[in-house]
Amino acid sequence: xxxxxxxxxxxxxxxxxxxxxxxxxxxxxxxxxxxxxxxxxxxxxxxxxxxxxxxxxxxxxxxxxxxxxxxxxxxxxxxxxxxxxxxxxxxxxxxxxxxxxxxxxxxxxxxxxxxxxxx
Amino acid sequence: xxxxxxxxxxxxxxxxxxxxxxxxxxxxxxxxxxxxxxxxxxxxxxxxxxxxxxxxxxxxxxxxxxxxxxxxxxxxxxxxxxxxxxxxxxxxxxxxxxxxxxxxxxxxxxxxxxxxxxxxxxxxxxxxxxxxxxxxxxxxxxxxxxxxxxxxxxxxxxxxxxxxxxxxxxxxxxxxxxxxxxxxxxxxxx
Numbered sequence: 001x002x003x004x005x006x007x008x009x010x011x012x013x014x015x016x017x018x019x020x021x022x023x024x025x026x027x028x029x030x031x032x033x034x035x036x037x038x039x040x041x042x043x044x045x046x047x048x049x050x051x052x053x054x055x056x057x058x059x060x061x062x063x064x065x066x067x068x069x070x071x072x073x074x075x076x077x078x079x080x081x082x083x084x085x086x087x088x089x090x091x092x093x094x095x096x097x098x099x100x101x102x103x104x105x106x107x108x109x110x111x112x113x114x115x116x117x118x119x
Numbered sequence: 120x121x122x123x124x125x126x127x128x129x130x131x132x133x134x135x136x137x138x139x140x141x142x143x144x145x146x147x148x149x150x151x152x153x154x155x156x157x158x159x160x161x162x163x164x165x166x167x168x169x170x171x172x173x174x175x176x177x178x179x180x181x182x183x184x185x186x187x188x189x190x191x192x193x194x195x196x197x198x199x200x201x202x203x204x205x206x207x208x209x210x211x212x213x214x215x216x217x218x219x220x221x222x223x224x225x226x227x228x229x230x231x232x233x234x235x236x237x238x239x240x241x242x243x244x245x246x247x248x249x250x251x252x253x254x255x256x257x258x259x260x261x262x263x264x265x266x267x268x269x270x271x272x273x274x275x276x277x278x279x280x281x282x283x284x285x286x287x288x289x290x291x292x293x294x295x296x297x298x299x300x301x302x303x304x305x306x307x308x309x
Binding site: 020023024026027030034038043046047050066070073074076077102105109112113116 | 212215216218219222223226229230232233236239240259262266269270272273276307
């Protein structure tokens with residue numbers, strides 16, 4: 001048995017559930033943002049919307065969901081295609097590099113959103 | 120083979136990173152063998168042998184693309200005609216990777232839009248250019264496609280449309296709706 005140390009929650013079932021819940025949250029967030037933008041926004045109303053605590057929490061929730069959703073999704077992609085079978089022995093190193101790199105990028109994105117919303 | 124050696128081999132199997140099952144099998148009282156199976160292939164080493172590094176001993180049952188191995192391939196997916204469901208699945212993955220790559224731009228846009236009135240106007244000006252509009256359309260289309268096929272995933276998780284016919288129908292609905300969204304985004308943006 002190979003122990004998976006790069007999956008999100010160390011459990012496939014838990015990853016599966018988090019992926020879906022996060023997906024629904026992201027759908028709601030982007031649906032709301034698209035609806036707002038299509039109705040037309042100016043700087044004042046856009047700024048006021050994001051000063052609202054409920055919207056700040058919604059945005060942070062979406063950012064957290066994005067980080068988890070993308071971590072799990074990219075894990076599935078990397079472990080399927082960046083493998084020793086597909087790429088030879090270098091596949092293992094490349095996969096680990098991509099996983100560490102993508103997780104770091106996701107963490108930076110998350111901190112960036114927090115800084116924008118509450119900074 | 121002694122118990123200590125089993126652990127030795129198990130550690131090497133873990134190190135090889137292949138998803139294989141390690142089964143310690145006792146055939147006779149006097150002949151203990153380690154058996155490694157994956158799909159239909161079975162590899163084993165006798166009890167009195169020193170365990171060989173599995174990383175070198177074990178060979179993939181499907182021909183590695185990046186090796187000079189000339190043995191026949193058990194399942195060559197490139198030789199098959201893939202169903203529409205396979206294309207929707209791979210496009211879901213591609214659009215997901217695309218959205219991950221592009222998400223930095225979206226956060227940058229959020230930052231610009233909230234930093235000051237000046238940066239908000241700058242962003243609006245930037246987004247009115249033809250390249251920015253094309254990129255915006257690609258992001259909106261990719262996001263709607265990923266969301267639509269994601270919703271299909273969840274519907275199938277609840278047990279609907281899990282047959283081949285249901286899967287094909289679901290894939291067609293996703294493509295039809297995604298094209299509709301792409302056209303609508305085009306109208307909204309231009």
